[in-house]
Amino acid sequence: MASFQQQGIICAISGCLDQQAVISLWNDRHCLLDVDTAFLQLSDIEYCDSAGVAFLLELVSIFAAKGASLKLVSASEQLKKFIVLYDLNDFFIEEAQ
Secondary structure (H helix, E strand, O other): OEEEEEEOOEEEEEEEEOHHHHHHHHHHOOOOOOOOOOEEEEEEEEEEOHHHHHHHHHHHHHHHHOOOOOEEEOOOHHHHHHHHHOOOOOOEEOOOO
16 A cells, blocks of 8 residues: 655655555545645655556646646656656656755
């Protein structure tokens, strides 16, 4: 299961973001993050499958629909494989400054 730790404008996600986690988080996706969140820090994600990647992009989409920007930063090594595989470099950046 994934956990979300809010630290100002950065929310750190840790744990497992797989299909089972996405199913349990889906109904709360609009209220998981503070409205002023600017960065999702992903370095502590231990495992992420395609459902997890889709969930992250859904969170970005929710913020975009509100006219806000949510950046995905510091992808874990395992998550970087999906970024390359699905050519998602435009959605992920290396570090939150």
